[in-house]
Amino acid sequence: MDPLKALADAERKPYWLDSPARPEPQPRLFGHTTADLVVVGGGFTGLWTALMAKERDPSLDVVLLEGRRIGWAATGRNGGFCMATLTHGLANGLERWPEEIDRLERMGVENLDEIERTLERHGIDCSFERTGELHVATEDWQLDGLNEHLDLISDLGLDYVPLDQEQVRAEVNSPTYLGGLWERSGCAMLDPARLAWGLREACLRLGVRVHERTPVRSLTDDGTTITLRTPYGAVGARHVALGTGVFPPLLRRLKHFVVPVYDYALMTEPLTGAQLDAVGWRNRQGVGDSGNQFHYYRLTDDNRILWGGYDAVYYNGGLVKPEYDQRDETFVKLARHFYDTFPQLDGVRFTHRWGGVIDTCSRFSAFYGQAHGGRLVYAAGYTGMGVGATRFGANVMLDLLSGKPTDRTELRMVKEKPMPFPPEPVRSGVIQFTRWSIAQADQHQGRRNLWLRALDRMGLGFDS
Numbered sequence: 104m105d106p107l108k109a110l111a112d113a114e115r116k117p118y119w120l121d122s123p124a125r126p127e128p129q130p131r132l133f134g135h136t137t138a139d140l141v142v143v144g145g146g147f148t149g150l151w152t153a154l155m156a157k158e159r160d161p162s163l164d165v166v167l168l169e170g171r172r173i174g175w176a177a178t179g180r181n182g183g184f185c186m187a188t189l190t191h192g193l194a195n196g197l198e199r200w201p202e203e204i205d206r207l208e209r210m211g212v213e214n215l216d217e218i219e220r221t222l223e224r225h226g227i228d229c230s231f232e233r234t235g236e237l238h239v240a241t242e243d244w245q246l247d248g249l250n251e252h253l254d255l256i257s258d259l260g261l262d263y264v265p266l267d268q269e270q271v272r273a274e275v276n277s278p279t280y281l282g283g284l285w286e287r288s289g290c291a292m293l294d295p296a297r298l299a300w301g302l303r304e305a306c307l308r309l310g311v312r313v314h315e316r317t318p319v320r321s322l323t324d325d326g327t328t329i330t331l332r333t334p335y336g337a338v339g340a341r342h343v344a345l346g347t348g349v350f351p352p353l354l355r356r357l358k359h360f361v362v363p364v365y366d367y368a369l370m371t372e373p374l375t376g377a378q379l380d381a382v383g384w385r386n387r388q389g390v391g392d393s394g395n396q397f398h399y400y401r402l403t404d405d406n407r408i409l410w411g412g413y414d415a416v417y418y419n420g421g422l423v424k425p426e427y428d429q430r431d432e433t434f435v436k437l438a439r440h441f442y443d444t445f446p447q448l449d450g451v452r453f454t455h456r457w458g459g460v461i462d463t464c465s466r467f468s469a470f471y472g473q474a475h476g477g478r479l480v481y482a483a484g485y486t487g488m489g490v491g492a493t494r495f496g497a498n499v500m501l502d503l504l505s506g507k508p509t510d511r512t513e514l515r516m517v518k519e520k521p522m523p524f525p526p527e528p529v530r531s532g533v534i535q536f537t538r539w540s541i542a543q544a545d546q547h548q549g550r551r552n553l554w555l556r557a558l559d560r561m562g563l564g565f566d567s
């Protein structure tokens with residue numbers, strides 16, 4: 104089907120947020136107040152932090168300040184792949200923290216188990232389905248990559264099933280698949296907006312004071328109290344946790360470590376029974392292909408297909424702007440790739456198209472830290488894999504605020520920071536050249552040029 108025609112009626116907004124279940128915003132903050140802990144940011148990082156702070160100590164007075172609406176940013180726009188990995192995949196974790204990888208993998212699975220238990224405990228219905236993820240190869244060189252991956256994971260005893268061409272197509276029927284690897288328990292599919300709204304409700308029930316449409320404009324510290332000023336008020340608190348993603352940071356140092364990268368997605372109309380039969384997909388796994396520029400796709404609870412990824416766009420200057428949420432060139436490309444992958448779905452149309460901004464850091468997995476004498480903490484840099492890992496990041500922040508070392512705070516991954524990005528305009532030049540090199544590698548059987556090999560040696564890179 105002509106991609107332009109297939110996209111003609113697609114709404115220009117995130118599918119998940121375009122829902123009657125979206126709650127009315129909580130009131131703005133008016134006037135001056137105090138709290139034990141102020142959490143800034145109403146995405147997953149902030150919501151998990153506020154919720155778990157109350158679960159750890161119900162007597163704590165917690166305020167959450169969100170500049171716009173709960174979950175409006177990356178949190179309400181993502182693919183809904185809730186992964187166990189805390190390290191942006193096993194290979195990245197093994198390369199950076201080989202001596203910790205067993206612990207990191209175990210903690211990641213425990214984190215995902217805990218997410219599942221939290222949903223039950225608080226009655227959060229976000230269509231959580233622990234289907235796992237199917238990694239598929241669509242080129243010979245990608246098969247080699249999957250085989251290498253298999254060698255690594257068999258040493259660690261993880262639950263992966265290798266699939267040959269026939270087996271992978273029996274799972275999800277695409278003529279482009281050459282083989283695959285099914286990571287069975289390390290990933291769940293969910294509706295991210297309903298998760299965010301459910302976490303908000305749970306926070307409110309436990310007594311967190313949530314203020315939406317309340318951007319924090321400045322932060323000052325008199326040595327005991329940190330004061331956060333908002334347009335119509337202020338909060339003074341002993342402790343502050345920042346879950347502000349890639350937005351202009353309240354702590355200057357963060358701007359060296361994260362860059363805004365835009366990722367785009369489409370949603371189809373619900374498939375008919377016959378269309379679903381034509382693709383199989385009875386185990387409903389999330390799927391990711393194995394190029395450097397990769398697609399991710401999955402079924403929703405009403406059997407639409409979310410189809411996203413491939414282009415990861417950095418706009419020169421590194422700004423976050425609402426107009427970047429739409430990129431027609433990318434939507435057309437994504438639609439074309441969709442029909443290449445599923446020719447039997449020719450005629451299926453798209454109902455939504457959107458983009459969102461990712462907080463990319465040079466090591467791809469989140470980093471954590473403290474400032475203001477340990478009374479302010481932060482977690483950022485999830486680089487496109489934060490649906491599950493943000494809960495771990497929230498726990499790290501609460502551990503750091505407690506002042507007592509824990510298994511989490513003792514990790515090298517937690518103690519170390521990523522390499523900072525160079526300042527602009529060098530930053531734009533370096534990132535665009537790296538993006539170009541990555542696209543070239545995909546077109547040349549995965550062969551990495553001198554630049555990418557040099558970055559690999561330094562443990563640096565660009566990803567989404």
Ligand SMILES: Cc1cc2nc3c(=O)[nH]c(=O)nc-3n(C[C@H](O)[C@H](O)[C@H](O)COP(=O)(O)OP(=O)(O)OC[C@H]3O[C@@H](n4cnc5c(N)ncnc54)[C@H](O)[C@@H]3O)c2cc1C
Pocket residue numbers: 143144145146147148149168169170171172173174175176177178179180181182183184185186317318319320346347348349350351353366367368399411458459460461483485486487488489490491492493
């Ligand atoms: C298109 C797309 C697809 C993705 N797919 C996946 C996926 O399938 N799986 C996965 O694991 N990850 C995925 N991600 C990444 C994932 O969504 C993020 O890692 C995660 O949502 C990060 O949550 P966060 O709370 O840290 O940040 P955000 O969701 O960005 O929230 C930060 C919040 O802080 C608020 N804020 C910032 N500054 C202030 C201030 N000064 N005052 C008050 N509030 C402030 C913002 O308004 C915002 O609401 C995807 C991301 C995108 C964009």
